[in-house]
Amino acid sequence: MHQLPTTTGSAFDALSRELALVVARDGRIEWVDARAERHGLAPASDLGASVVPGCEDKLTDLLRRAAEEPVSAWEVPLVLAGKPVTVSFAAQPVDGRIALLGSLLPQDYADSIREADRAVHEIVTLNRQLARQKIRLEESNNAIKALHTELEQHADRLRTSAEIKSRLVAGVSHEFRTPLHSILGLSRLLLSGSDGPLNDEQQTQVAFIRDSAEELSRMINDMLDLSRLDAGNAPIRAARFALRDFWSALRGTMRPLVRDDGAVALVFEPAPDVELETDQGKLAQILRNLIANALKFTERGVVRVSAVVADDELRVVVEDSGIGIAAADQARVFEEFVQIDGALQRRATGTGLGLPLAKKLAEALGGRIELDSTPGVGSTFTVSLPLEHAEIDAFRKLEIAAQTPDPSRAPVLVVEDDRSAVFVYERYLAMAGFQVLPARTTDDARTLLQQVRPSAILLDVMLEREDTWNFLADIKRDPATRDIPVLVCTVMNRESRARALGADEFWLKPIDEDKLIRKLQTLAAGRSAKVLVVDDEPAARYLIKKFLEATPYKLLEAADGLTGVQLARSERPDVILLDFLLENMTAFDVIDQLKADPRTRPIPVIIVTSHALPVEERRRLAESTEAILSKEHLSRELAINRIRDALRHAGIRERPPGSERGGT
Structure with missing residues (x-):
């Protein structure tokens, strides 16, 4: 049987920071030593009454474990002699009771323990806050992802909608053209009197039919042009021409639009003696729209057209003395299908496509349109564009570079009349180590083939006004060129014909960049792998x-x-x-x-x-x-x-x- 510890007061005086006691399992004190008594602990009292409030669980856990097995270094905050102190207990079971040997920790150590407890508590609290913040961030991130997905879906829907709109406009416009041409042709035939004269009333009626059909035809053409510009499918057909010749032709085209009553005069100021290199057809379309618009909204006065050249830029001014446009409406007139409300606007026919089309055409030519207008005074539209389209200068530099073959780069002959497509090829083929030799016509291509033997020929078989099929056949018939690989790249699916004429590859545009580079790298002749x-x-x-x-x-x-x-x-x-x-x-x-x-x-x-x-x-x-x-x-x-x-x-x-x- 275990004996209860015995000691004397003098012994505990030597061990001034220790105390001993025996307690029952419920914490009731059964025996204490002299040191414990001096700290206010007495037999028959409850040890739990000395525990610092809020720390009762620490004593309860100590007694529960010590009743079964020895325990060491178990710290319990107590109030001894009226002062809080931390006691580190060692305990073990003794005949159904618990013997405790306590060591009073120094105050600074106890304080550090309390500080550590507080720090741990703060860390736990902070961790909980961080966990809650993490949950909120995850929820926000999920919301952002959902929003991003929704925006992507919306963008896809917009792209699909724009594509459908473009296809619908193009398809419907083409379908409208056939009956319109029939209406125009028949109305002109009736007005010509070839099958017998019409009376005055009939001529008036047929003339109305013809005029309405012509207006509808112009609207369809404008819609098609806008659709092509929006889709980026309006190629620039740049060529050199004299401004004075262009001016004269434009004046002749616009004269029939001037009213017979003489209320409005159309005046063309003399044009500068200068040459341009841009898309003549698109420039004419821009100015026709602006002049027709000015004549339509000018009841009396003059529409004046003038041109100046400054800083390698052509500026054409179309000035009228018409009704003018309020400042708040000046941006809106360049929006599609928008017409400003007013008495004259309601009387004038039109679809609201002329100015938006003119603006987009000017931008396609590298230029801009500016508007200055005062209601009741008139409007001034200024078209500014470079004398030489940017594609011309870039393409010329490409042609000059091609005249000096680079021995370190494999040459590729690109037969393509769309300069934009040539620039795309040049950009990524040059980065892959190839030299692009551009040819916009088959004649240019034949000339280049006499000067250099390319590693491959990249051929568009849909060149405008060109018989590229014969060119392909000639390449494959000629012993000097038949071994040159020909890669046909076009927008029309004519693979069977291209293969029959000897094409080594056939791809529909747009071409996969990596696929093209990989194929050309394999055709760079003269080396093993x-x-x-x-x-x-x-x-x-x-x-x-x-x-x-x-x-x-x-x-x-x-x-x-x-x-x-x-x-x-x-x-x-x-x-x-x-x-x-x-x-x-x-x-x-x-x-x-x-x-x-x-x-x-x-x-x-x-x-x-x-x-x-x-x-x-x-x-x-x-x-x-x-x-x-x-x-x-x-x-x-x-x-x-x-x-x-x-x-x-x-x-x-x-x-x-x-x-x-x-x-x-």
Whole structure:
């Protein structure tokens, strides 16, 4: 049987910071030593009554555990001798009771403990606040994602709506043209009297029919033009012409619109003696709309048309003495189907398409329209546009550059009459290391073929007023050019005819950029396939070098990722064998840099690694690489087969061994 501890007061005086007591399981004190008595603890009292309020659970947990097993370093805040103090208890069960040996902690330590408790409490509180904030942020993020998705869906609907509108306008307009032409033709036939004269009343009626049909025809034409401009399908047909000749033709066109009563005079001031190089038809359409509008809304006075040239810019001014436009309405007149309300406007016929169309045409020519108007005084429209369309200057520079072939870049003959399309080809083909030789006509293309042999010909078979099918047939019949690959790129599906005439490829516009570059890279004649090995282990590079001996492949080596990317850009290999883990880089870093550059984006990549890749990393690599090979199982046959697979998937036909010798 365990004996209760006994001691003397002198012993506890030596151990002045310790006390001992025995308590029942419910905390009732059964025995205390002298030190405990001096601190106010007495037998038959409740130890729980000395606990600092709010800390009762700490004593309860201590007694519950100590009744079953020894416990040490259990801290309980007590009020002893009227002062709060922290006591660290060691306890153990003794014959159904609990013996406690307490050590009073120094006040500074106790304070630090309390501070730590408060800090822990604050941290817990802060964590709870952060958790709530995280939930709110997640909810906000989800709301933003939902809003973003909704905006994307709305944008898709708008794009779809715009496309449907464009198709509907184009389709309906074309369908309207056929019956309109019949109405116009028949009304003119009736007015001509070829089948017998009409009486005055009949002539008036038929004239009304003709005028209404002509107005509807103009509206349809304007709608079609706006639809093309909105869709970006209005090509610029820039050509050089004299302003004075254009001025004279415009004056003759507009004279019939002047009323016979002489209330309004149309005056053309003499034009400067200057030449322009822009789209003459679109410029004429702009000015016709502005002049017709001025005549329509001028009841009496003059409509004056003048032109000046300043700073390589033509400025045409159409000034009238009509009803004018209020400042609040001046922006609205350039909106489609908008007409300002007023007595004269209600009497005048029209659809509200003339000014919006003129504005968009001016912008397509690189210019602008400005309006200055005062109600009751008149309006002044000023059209400003460059003497030379920007496409002309850019295209001329491209043609001049093409006259000096760059030996470091493979030439590609682009036969295309749309300058915008040529610029698109030039932009990404030049970045991929090709030199674009532009030809807007088949005659230009034939001339260039006499001067240079291109790696490939990019041909649009829908050139305006050109028989490109005969050009394609001539290319494939001529022994000097029949081996040049011809890639037909057009908007009409005529693949069977193109293939029959010898086209090597047929693509519908718009062309996939990577696909085109990859195909052209395979057609860059005169070399065997290049294989770039990027690995920081010399032994691994040596092993692959031995594997590829006696093969037609040309091996390039890089000992780190940055060098590998630089070699890929300068040498443009056909296949890259890439170690997964390089010094300071991973395969993901290298692939990101390769995909960011148009010159290296199409190059197939084969991962060669000695690491066991996690499923997620393997999945990510599989999305952007040709294959993933283990160094442990790598063999000559496996390496060569995977390289051949990559070349075949990229559309590269291998040269037979030895064929590169003596080639050019």
